[in-house]
Amino acid sequence: MKRLLLLVILLSLINVGCKLAKFDREIFSDDQSSQDIDNAVADGESENETGTETETELYDKEIFNDDVSNIDFNEIDTVPDVEESGFCGDLIINNNEVCDGGTKECAEIDSFVFYSGNASCKDDCSGWDVSLCTPIIDGDICNGGFFVSSQANIDKIHLCREITGFLSIKKTYIDEIDLPVLETIGHNFTLSENHELKNIDMPALKFVGGTLEVLENPVLEFFHVPLLENVSNSLEISYNGKLKSFSMPLVIELSELKIWNNDDLEIISLPSFVGVSYDIFIVDNLSLLSFTAPNVKGSFRILQVAGNPLLKSLELNKVEKIESDLFVNGNTSLVKFSMPHLVSIGDDFELSLNSSLQSFDLLLLSNIKGDLTIKDNPNLPQIMITDFFDQISDRDGIEGTVTIGDNGP
Numbered sequence: 001m002k003r004l005l006l007l008v009i010l011l012s013l014i015n016v017g018c019k020l021a022k023f024d025r026e027i028f029s030d031d032q033s034s035q036d037i038d039n040a041v042a043d044g045e046s047e048n049e050t051g052t053e054t055e056t057e058l059y060d061k062e063i064f065n066d067d068v069s070n071i072d073f074n075e076i077d078t079v080p081d082v083e084e085s086g087f088c089g090d091l092i093i094n095n096n097e098v099c100d101g102g103t104k105e106c107a108e109i110d111s112f113v114f115y116s117g118n119a120s121c122k123d124d125c126s127g128w129d130v131s132l133c134t135p136i137i138d139g140d141i142c143n144g145g146f147f148v149s150s151q152a153n154i155d156k157i158h159l160c161r162e163i164t165g166f167l168s169i170k171k172t173y174i175d176e177i178d179l180p181v182l183e184t185i186g187h188n189f190t191l192s193e194n195h196e197l198k199n200i201d202m203p204a205l206k207f208v209g210g211t212l213e214v215l216e217n218p219v220l221e222f223f224h225v226p227l228l229e230n231v232s233n234s235l236e237i238s239y240n241g242k243l244k245s246f247s248m249p250l251v252i253e254l255s256e257l258k259i260w261n262n263d264d265l266e267i268i269s270l271p272s273f274v275g276v277s278y279d280i281f282i283v284d285n286l287s288l289l290s291f292t293a294p295n296v297k298g299s300f301r302i303l304q305v306a307g308n309p310l311l312k313s314l315e316l317n318k319v320e321k322i323e324s325d326l327f328v329n330g331n332t333s334l335v336k337f338s339m340p341h342l343v344s345i346g347d348d349f350e351l352s353l354n355s356s357l358q359s360f361d362l363l364l365l366s367n368i369k370g371d372l373t374i375k376d377n378p379n380l381p382q383i384m385i386t387d388f389f390d391q392i393s394d395r396d397g398i399e400g401t402v403t404i405g406d407n408g409p
Helices: 002-028 034-049 055-065 151-157 382-394
Strands: 103-105 114-116 118-121 146-148 167-170 176-178 189-192 199-201 212-215 222-224 234-238 245-247 256-260 267-269 279-283 290-292 297-300 302-306 313-315 318-322 326-329 336-338 349-352 359-361 372-377 402-407
Touching: 146 151, 302 318, 359 382, 372 382, 382 402
Parallel strands: 146 167, 167 189, 176 199, 189 212, 199 222, 212 234, 234 256, 245 267, 256 279, 267 290, 279 302, 297 318, 302 326, 313 336, 326 349, 336 359, 349 372, 372 402
Antiparallel strands: 103 118
């Protein structure tokens, strides 16, 4: 409407200019002399004195009444410049507008506050309506994954009962961590490279939906998860130089168990542990005295118990099958090794460098599909080794190379 009024005014001004130009041509193209013009003006003045309008007055009246009689000049005064700014609702962000229509992912608005959802632009374009956004901290539910590297991060998740994503506590300079109500971690849980961390207490934790890793915490002494029942993937406890004991009394199954290079670790206790889908590695724990997992049964892929110089006994009395390799070597204090229900080994079997070993019980073993190596066990009686070899040979046999030597008398 405002643009239309401007156009009307412009056309009217053009019309006025054209008529003035015509009037000038008519006056100055007249063949009459200047005296005639003066007389005409004088005549006009005398007529005007008698109340009769002159030709000029009539022409002016015609010009300024033509085409503009209906224009409200008060309204014209309010017409803005042609280059006027936009307005909320034109789908273009103008002036002080934060948005103009559309939606935006909540996490893009503030990734420290919102986890998921989409926000719509407010009706006045002043910002985003976040009423449908899912917050990261929603009561005691903490949505998404959390990287923790400071005490401030710990404080943020201190009252989380559930973390729906991962939890990574890494490279902090904290000596003690307490997460008193945390029950569930939806994905991986990593505790690593915390060079001042001595204690971590998670008394309510029951479920880890991925891998649990406790790695390279050089002064860690205490890792407390007494109610942990389920770790959906693998468990690894490695390179924690001061950790003295590790216990998970309620854990039943894992996909893989790795406990290695923990110099001060003395006790591993998994009393409810039934088994793994893949591998068990108990390796290079220089102070390990006891590995207790009396209920491990069934089958798994690899078992390696090696480089634990103080370990005295290894008993896995319910395991029936090793699908790949079985290695028991470098345990210099090992006296007894027992797997009485083991029937078959899918690849290699090595029993070596166990300088204190006096006996082993593999009474039901009937088949080794790979190599058999029994050597460098100076206290292991030769007669026991011979009987074992005859036992296997009389059953399904040994399919690979046999190496036996440097054992006891």
